Amino acid sequence: MADCVACGMRLEDGITKCPQCGANLARPGAFLQVFGWSILFASTIFLVVGAISMQQSNYVPLGIGGVLAALGIGMIIYGRMRAASVPDPTRPSPPPASAPPIVG
Secondary structure (H helix, E strand, O other), X not given: OEEEOOOOOEEOOOOOEXXXXXXXXXXXXXXXXXXXXXXXXXXXXXXXXXXXHHHHOOOHHHHHHHHHHHHHHHHHHHHHHHHHHOOOOEEEOOOOOOOOOOOO
């Protein structure tokens, strides 16, 4: 649980827009990071095929895999830099007040 910085409304986890004031709660760069991890994962296919085809002196899949891996890592780093450059639109909610102990 978190509170909206703009209006102070308590928000559920995973919400991208404040229902009261309409503030955008999504961090910029999140899509770039997800897409970068996807490209990095896909590059492993080309790297494995390139390692196998190196025995036949075919280095094209290995080159494609290297370029895709570099592109994926670059997108992840750029997405993290964008997310870090913007202040967090939410703040942690205070813990709920506990009931006084019952004596007796």
